[in-house]
Every structure is written in structure tokens, then in C-alpha cells.
Amino acid sequence: MPELPEVETVVRGLQKSVVSQQITSVQVFRNNAITPLSSELFTQRLTGCTIETVTRRGKYLIFQLKPQLCLLAHLRMTGKFIVTSLLPQPHKHHRVWFQLGHQQLMIFDDMRCFGTLELVESLEQAKKLQQLGIEPLSAKLTLNHLKNCFNKSSTTIKSLLLDQTKVAGIGNIYASEILFDAKISPLRTGNQLSIQELKNLKKSIQKILKAAIDKNGTSISDFRKVDEKTGEFQNFLKVYGKNELACSHCSTPIQRIIQQQRSSFFCPSCQQ
Template sequence: MPELPEVQTIVNGLNEKILNKKIVSLNEVREGTIQNFIDDINPELGIIVSIKRRGKYIIMETSNNYKLIIHLRMTGKLIYERLPEKMYSHVRANLMFEDDTRLIFDDVRAFGKIQIYKKDDEVESLEKLGLEPVSKDFNEKYLKRKFINRKSPIKNLLLNQRIIAGLGNIYANEILYRARISPLKKGNELSLKKLKTIVEKTKEVLEQAIKYNGTTISDYRSVEDKTGEFQNFLKVYRKEYCECGHQIKKIKQAGRSTYYCPVCQK
């Protein structure tokens, strides 16, 4: 499940591999994968002039003033190939380049999407996103403001993309464990000091995870089809015991698994 560090790793890889390449075609292999797809513009996308990340979205701008917005959801992969070497079982779309290389969008569960917009179009899903957690503006005062009147558990709030853009289930678990804060604690009950700890641990975990090319639990791969390494540094997600030897508890919050240590996290 690609979260911010995994998407950042993919974007870094794309910048190495496909920046300045000319798109020959974009093919939809499974219907519904590409939104706003217009056959006429297909050959006219042009050259890829920039590749960026916003939250868990990948944004590629082209020389003919289009932008491709890609969300991988849980199992989406973008794999760059010079020659078709492997068979991928769940190809949803193909981006073909002039030099006979291609970017394959493979996605088992088919939740991932590609959207096409004109460069200056407003994109609703991006407009709604909260702050980037690795930005300077993301601090305890921002969280305090956002958490006023929020009775939801902190775990759920960390996953809310309108508040923080890019966190997913694994990192939300890891951040709260490292901050020693219970995932059940209500947002509006957290002091500035606690929020400061959350901010610090968020940055720390994300920066370390980016350094190790993300976390591979099952499906996530880099553009070169390689796994990440941060799974070796997980302290609570899918663990049985915490560092102090206490039994990790597993519960459901908002339909997702929460792992935490009831002793260490208060």
C-alpha cells in the first residue's frame, strides 16, 4: 500500500527514468482506469516536463499542457521497462514512449486511477488535501487548529487526507507508537505538547522511510520493480510484541487495523 514515502520513491524513480521522454500513446487496458480519457488527445500529450508528488498522488505535466494524475491506492504499481521482459497479470494501462520504453500501470485490485486534465484545470481531489507532513507549515499549532471540535480518535485523524496529505495505515500506526500516544485518544483532547511530539515523530518516520525507499509488506514496488526496506524498521505494525516486550494489541478503527502497545502508549 503506497503511502507518502512509497509514492515519493516512485516519483524519484520516474524523474530518473521518464522525465523529458515523449509520449507516443496512452492505452487503457481495463475500462475505467483512466478518467476524462479522450482518444483525440492521446497522441498529443507531448513530452513529460515535470513529475511531482502531492499527498499520495503523482502528478506529471506534459509539454502540451496536460497533466496526468495517478493514484495507486492499495496495489497499484508503476513499472518502467525498456523491453517487455515480464508478464504482468493485472495491467490496467500503458504509457508508451518514443524510444520504445514504457511505463506499465499494474494493479491487482483495480482501485487505482489515472486522471487527465488540462494543466490549469482545478483538480478537486488535490484541492481538498491538507498540508504536506514534511513541510515547514506542518506543526503543532496547525494540528491544534484542525483538531478543535474533533472527537475522532487520533489514529483516524492522522489518516484524514484533508488534514494531513500522505499518511496511510502503516505510518499512522508507527507514528503513534513512536510518540507513545494511544490511537484511541480523541483529537481535541491532545495538548500542544503531545501534538508537537506527533509532528516530530511524523517527520522522523517519513524521512527515514523515504531514505529506505518505503515499506514493502506485499504489493508495493519501486519503478524498477524493487521492494522497499523500511519494513525492517517497523516497531508496531503487524508485530506481536513491542520493544519493551509488552503484547501488542490489534483493534479495528474506521475499518482498518490498528496495532498499539496499551502499556507504552497512553
């Protein structure tokens, strides 16, 4: 599911509801995606810790705990964090319950079980985070960076945008939306792009991601904020999922093609 704007939305929700709370107990319902794999060890290490900060890097959520410990979460396709003050019955998609204080429960819910929860001693130790490319909404997204990452490659620009080691956080929906906004065909290769096109791409990456964060992300099927409300950006999508519908700019039917076994949507007339 979630790409950078959705993860950012979740992080903001968690910052309001779980920071400075103490984890009083942990219950693991299904442990195939947790590290350490042993539920007992996972539970034991977290119990008693206080959540100091919740932040994001790429599509990872980072819980910094005290005493010194980090919980890295990746939602993959269907992962969710839900915070509630009610005491629900365990649902079959609930993977882990984190009891916070005496009043609140933070639920990690994941229908498809692709999501991961990993305990690491410190962020420096988290290899996955070290491998990530730059944050697209930071000052590090420069024309030079895009030139270095994209302009020497014969891979398609669609694939390059999905490559988390270059720019971190863009997924399949926003890759299509960004390329439409920049008027670049997903079939072009990195080394075919002109400097002007790279400039447009940089602008579109930031514009689309910021707009999606403003709308609390996209809820195509099951993305939900921490309070279980949907995001609204799906109402602003221009090409994703619009196969055969008229392009909002020129009325040409939007095309769907498969690249890297994943759908790309684009306007064959506007995007060259």
C-alpha cells in the same frame, strides 16, 4: 498500498527515467479507472505529449505534460508504475501502457483496479488536489496547524491522521508507527491531546515519514519501486503487523484493534 513515502519513492524513480520523454503511443487494457473514461479520448489526448515533470501531492502522482495537460495518478492499494526497456507480453494486471520514445515502456499495473488515472487541463482545475491538507514534510506542518486540525475534534487521533484533508499522505501503516513513536494511544481523541503531545506528534510524523523515504518505503506485500525492487522500511516497523509480539521498548504484547474498519496496532503500555 502506498502511502506518502512509497509514492515519493515512485516519483523519484520516475523522475530519473521518464522526464523529458515523449509519449509516442498509449494502450489501455482496462478503462474502468481512467478519466476521461473513453480509452480513445484518453489515448488521443496523451499521444505526442512530452513529460515535463513528475511530482507528488499527498498520495497523488502528478505528471505535467507539454502541451499543457496534467495526468494525475493515484495508486490506491495495489497500483504500480514500472518502467522497462524490454517489450513484455501484456500481463493481466497491466492497465495502461505508455510507450516512451522508441526504447521505453511505462506500465501502469494494478491488480485490484482501485487505482485511478485522470487527465486534467491544469492543476488548479484538479478538485481532488485542492481538498488535500498540508504536506507533512513542508514548513506548513506547524504546531498551530495541528492544534487547529486535531485539538477541537472528538474523533480519535488515528482517524484524524488518516484524514487527507488535514495532513495529506499518512496511511494505515504509518499512522500506527507515528502514534507508537509519539507514545500516544490510537484511542485518544484529538481534543484530549496536550500541547506537548501535539509537539511530539509533529516530530514523529516528520521523523517516521523521512525515515521511510530514506529506506525507499515499506513493501509489506506488493509495493515495488519503479525498477521492481522492494523498499526496506518493513524491517524497521515497530508495531504494524506485530500483533501479539513483544513491544521493542517494554516487551508488552502489541495489540491489534479495529478502528474505522481498519487495523490499528499499538503498545498498550507505552502508548497512553
